[in-house]
Amino acid sequence: MKDMHGPRHRIILPALCWTARRRDFYAITTDISAEGVRFRSSSLLIPGEDLTCSIRHIGLLHARIDRAVGQEFVVSVRGDGPALASLARHFMALSRAQDLSVEPIRVDRRIVPKQKVVTVTLEDGHAVSGHVLNISASGVALLIDRTLELGATIQVGRKLARVVRHFTHGLGAAFVESFEPGDVHDAMTL
Template identity: 50%
Template sequence: MTEHPASDPHTVFLPALCWSRRQPDFYAVTQDLSPEGITFRSAFEPALDERLTCSIRYIGQLDTRVVRTDDKLFVVRLMASRQRAAEVARTLLALSREQGRSDQPARAHPRISPERKDVLVTLEDGRVLPGRLINVSASGAALALDHTLPPGTSITIGSTAAQVVRIFRDGVGAAFAYPFDPGQVHAGIRL
């Protein structure tokens, strides 16, 4: 058994489907994110240095390399540009914080992970910021942003009017000015 990294991992539970050349596909669940990489729990144990493709809910498809294996656990590092790795890390950290909140009220609408995550956010003064959708529901969206926007800020996500209702590190939660019909919310939604 190997030691865990010295810094505290950020717990985040997300379902994933992984595959490699020697294993067509297998299910896994993310367990945490640390400087070492993303830890998964799975009944299948990949080999050390094995290259895997993992499709993680809310994140998308990632090319990875196994850097550690343990009993029913394995750790992967992304094989991606620094920008893409930082984007994935920000999204996972935001989801970790969101999952750790026990004081959140029950959600009125289910959240989905949109296929098209990149979005432009227009501020009232006309400035346009690049954003990345974490999830969308009929009543709002969670966005990863490089800029801090205070609660109450009116924004337009794509072409959808919204207002910032909560902030978290590296992002915001926004409520739509005019909620969607729940039947209109699906993975292919365009805001």
């Protein structure tokens, strides 16, 4: 997600925080950006206050509250250049490790067909073998020995599809034209 402060990187970490006027309240990080670290808390805070937080996997963070709206507040971290750069790299590594990308909501029932081996024809015309993990009216999850670009068009059996996600040794593809829900059963063939 982007805003006027550049990209935001989601990261969810619990924190125990305190200010000079408020002792020991809980907060949780929500994201980091060039703007600072964004938190959520049930405590209502005042911009301009100095804040200390003990954040899981980060340690002690000394900051100033720059903005507070409702339950959200944004802080700028205090410290010198090298320490801030190291802290930013650590936050980014934790953000990547959490991989909080939103998984699309599945609305179609998935089944595991009896016929699991299928021919997958790539955009360049080459055919490779794929193993169907599951299938629904709108898409298929395949194990395949190729890494394909997101958005690539492939043919799974006789059905045209687009690659929409990757996972270890496989991919998820959405059919260009969905099956009728009644046509999805364990004896179906692609």
